[in-house]
Amino acid sequence: MRWVHFAFLNVLRNGRRSFFTILVTAIAMTAILVSSGFALFTYHSLAEKAARDEGNLTITHPRFFTDEEDVPMQYGLSNFEHIRDELLVDDEVKAVLPRINLSGLVSNGEKTAIFLGLGVEASEFQVKGPFLNMLAGSPLSGVTSDDAVPEVVLAQGLAQSMKAKVGDNITLMATTTDGALNAFDFVVKGIYTTGVPDLDKRQLYIDLASAKSLINTEKVSSVAVYLFDLDKTTEKLASVAALDNTVAVTPWWQRAFYFQSVQALYNRIFGLLGVMMVLLVFFSISNTMSMTVTERTREIGTIAAMGCYRGEIIRNFLMEAGIIGIAGAIAGVVIAGIVTWALLVLGLEMPPPPGSSQGYPLTIEFSWPLALITSAILTLVCVLAALKATWQGCNKTITDALSYV
Amino acid sequence: MLRFANLTKSYLTGTTEVQALKGVSAHIEQGSTVALCGPSGSGKSTLLNICGLLDPDYQGELYLGGELVPANAQALTSIRREKIGFIFQRYNLIPVMSAFENIEYPLLMLGISKAERYERVARMIDAVGLGKFAKQRPDRLSGGQQQRVAIARALVKEPRLVIADEPTANLDTPTAHLVIDLMRDLGREVGSTFIIATHDHRMTDRCDRVIELSDGHLTEQTKPALQLAWG
Numbered sequence: 157m158r159w160v161h162f163a164f165l166n167v168l169r170n171g172r173r174s175f176f177t178i179l180v181t182a183i184a185m186t187a188i189l190v191s192s193g194f195a196l197f198t199y200h201s202l203a204e205k206a207a208r209d210e211g212n213l214t215i216t217h218p219r220f221f222t223d224e225e226d227v228p229m230q231y232g233l234s235n236f237e238h239i240r241d242e243l244l245v246d247d248e249v250k251a252v253l254p255r256i257n258l259s260g261l262v263s264n265g266e267k268t269a270i271f272l273g274l275g276v277e278a279s280e281f282q283v284k285g286p287f288l289n290m291l292a293g294s295p296l297s298g299v300t301s302d303d304a305v306p307e308v309v310l311a312q313g314l315a316q317s318m319k320a321k322v323g324d325n326i327t328l329m330a331t332t333t334d335g336a337l338n339a340f341d342f343v344v345k346g347i348y349t350t351g352v353p354d355l356d357k358r359q360l361y362i363d364l365a366s367a368k369s370l371i372n373t374e375k376v377s378s379v380a381v382y383l384f385d386l387d388k389t390t391e392k393l394a395s396v397a398a399l400d401n402t403v404a405v406t407p408w409w410q411r412a413f414y415f416q417s418v419q420a421l422y423n424r425i426f427g428l429l430g431v432m433m434v435l436l437v438f439f440s441i442s443n444t445m446s447m448t449v450t451e452r453t454r455e456i457g458t459i460a461a462m463g464c465y466r467g468e469i470i471r472n473f474l475m476e477a478g479i480i481g482i483a484g485a486i487a488g489v490v491i492a493g494i495v496t497w498a499l500l501v502l503g504l505e506m507p508p509p510p511g512s513s514q515g516y517p518l519t520i521e522f523s524w525p526l527a528l529i530t531s532a533i534l535t536l537v538c539v540l541a542a543l544k545a546t547w548q549g550c551n552k553t554i555t556d557a558l559s560y561v
Numbered sequence: 562m563l564r565f566a567n568l569t570k571s572y573l574t575g576t577t578e579v580q581a582l583k584g585v586s587a588h589i590e591q592g593s594t595v596a597l598c599g600p601s602g603s604g605k606s607t608l609l610n611i612c613g614l615l616d617p618d619y620q621g622e623l624y625l626g627g628e629l630v631p632a633n634a635q636a637l638t639s640i641r642r643e644k645i646g647f648i649f650q651r652y653n654l655i656p657v658m659s660a661f662e663n664i665e666y667p668l669l670m671l672g673i674s675k676a677e678r679y680e681r682v683a684r685m686i687d688a689v690g691l692g693k694f695a696k697q698r699p700d701r702l703s704g705g706q707q708q709r710v711a712i713a714r715a716l717v718k719e720p721r722l723v724i725a726d727e728p729t730a731n732l733d734t735p736t737a738h739l740v741i742d743l744m745r746d747l748g749r750e751v752g753s754t755f756i757i758a759t760h761d762h763r764m765t766d767r768c769d770r771v772i773e774l775s776d777g778h779l780t781e782q783t784k785p786a787l788q789l790a791w792g
Binding site: 158159162165166168169454455458459460461462463464465468553554555558 | 610613615616635638639640641642643645646647649653655656657658662665666667669670675
């Protein structure tokens, strides 16, 4: 402890220089934590969105994602009920939702457009929470009867294209599994936006039973398994796959292409930023320690004359660099904490990402493990930078060091 | 205690080889105080550095406590740490440390326990009359006080040999006398041998022996007049 005390005194010796070196380290630490925190928040948000959109796990026919179908529902799932029943007794499973993907034409009687439809159970809207930004009306009600007109929820662009309002009737036409053309009338229950203009021009939701009738099938395209805990996905993947070896089980991240591309992009951008910050700290500390060692050449000669080994002299300087690194890291954590809190309070928004029309909150996810790892790395970088400077500075002979002016 | 035989040392100044020591031999008794005198360039700093094991690059033989001094740098550092104290002309105290901490430093290097360190430092700082200044940093002390701290630092580990390089050069006469007497008294108490490079007659008058160097040769070894008069 006595050596640490002396190292601390030496850090305070040139307080102004030490302060600015600590400040550089703190700024680097803050930059790394804030940018990484933003990336972490983005990753978690996108992961949650991806899992919410598609389900934590998706059960399909093994060729569903790989091969093109010759006729609708060629690679659909039939007899999935036993899987559903087994999954629903599992406490960790929130819901099991069958879906039908279909496409066809939508018409208002005067104009026709292409649609990409999803046939879902009405409970999907409760399970997934407010995943659609409803602009008018409401999601599918789930009320079905023989004489009731089935409901459709249209994306904003498609509704505009059809000049459809809530309560209007539209016709959906699709090819059935046996190749015929089928058409049903639907009443517009609601209008929503996904935030992605290209999707808004084509997408709609109808209830699963209507979708089955429209394309004349008893199969479903996929079954989405929703878990209460996103982090349990990997663990659950194997157990769900073991239920039936004739189906394929795909975790959310394999289908989350947007998530993957954003993660890859952010990893590159923030990784490069991190490397630049680390280099900044390295050269800053190296410069500071070089000046310190040069200024203290006579002192080095004195303690070497008194019997201090070169390794011990270097160790003392490394302790000083370590103190600077730790002080900078602590200051950086505090500043990053303040920035995180300030952004929460201010509620700033990021501009819409490419392909989207909606911004998202500028939020930092403060991660203690990340803070600890970054602190350790920056402190190590400080020590390594000091080692380089001190090693070179301690090369003088004792007699040269003692006569240094 | 310290014996050197045929010490030769040369170095290059530009392209010219300068012989700083030319086959110097002498024997210094345990517990004696020896002044090393001579004009600038006579080789006294070179001899002092060799005797203090600061410069291992020489020809000849050097014996400390009857043992041939090794050439290995680690071994030399170990000997300096345990057996040699240094007093410098410009005191060379560590500016961020208090007087107490400066004196404590050599004991810390020797791995002595905290209790013993504190006891020995307190005794030594009292012996040099700076008990009241124990917590003061060097920049708050006068030149004489700083040199007294340096003496305490050199002697606190009770070394067999103390190397002093012009220890009174920057001090006024009363302070120089104080410092010289302190070195002699504490040196005798501890049983250390002193080798002091000096031009200062105030210093040489109080030494047991004066070794004169001139042009790399040891020319004279005398007992100073004051010592002779004391008989």
